[in-house]
Amino acid sequence: MKRVVVIVMFFAGLSTWAQNKNAKATMEVDGVCTMCKDRIEKACIKTKGVKSAVWDVHTHQLSLIYDERKTDLETIQQNVANVGHDTKELKATEEAYNSVHACCRYRDKKVVDDHKKEGGR
Numbered sequence: 001m002k003r004v005v006v007i008v009m010f011f012a013g014l015s016t017w018a019q020n021k022n023a024k025a026t027m028e029v030d031g032v033c034t035m036c037k038d039r040i041e042k043a044c045i046k047t048k049g050v051k052s053a054v055w056d057v058h059t060h061q062l063s064l065i066y067d068e069r070k071t072d073l074e075t076i077q078q079n080v081a082n083v084g085h086d087t088k089e090l091k092a093t094e095e096a097y098n099s100v101h102a103c104c105r106y107r108d109k110k111v112v113d114d115h116k117k118e119g120g121r
Helices: 002-017 034-045 073-082 094-098 109-118
Strands: 023-028 050-055 061-066
Touching: 023 073, 034 050, 034 061, 034 073, 061 073
Parallel strands: none
Antiparallel strands: 023 061, 050 061
C-alpha cells in the first residue's frame, strides 16, 4: 500500500513539474479593428497567468505567453468570448457579441467590408 501511495505522489508531482510557466500558443480570434484588438488583449491580460497577448488585426491571430500552472487555453478563450469575440473552439453569446461597439460587429458582412475598405483602422 505504501508503494502505491509513493507512486501516485510521484506522478502527481511529475504532472505539475511538467507544466510550463512560459507556454506559448496562438489561436484565431474574430474581430475587425483596433478597438477589437484592445478588447481582446485586455480580456487575455486580465486572465491570471497570462503574461503577453498580442492580436493581429489583419491575420486575426492571437499570440499568447501564459503560465500553465495558473491558467489554460480554455479559460483564456472563455474570457475572450465573454467580451464578445469568437474563437474557433468557442463562440461568444449573442448578449456578449451585441455588447461590442457597432463598428466591431465582425459577424456582419457589411461591417467587415467597410473595414477592408478603410484598412482595418
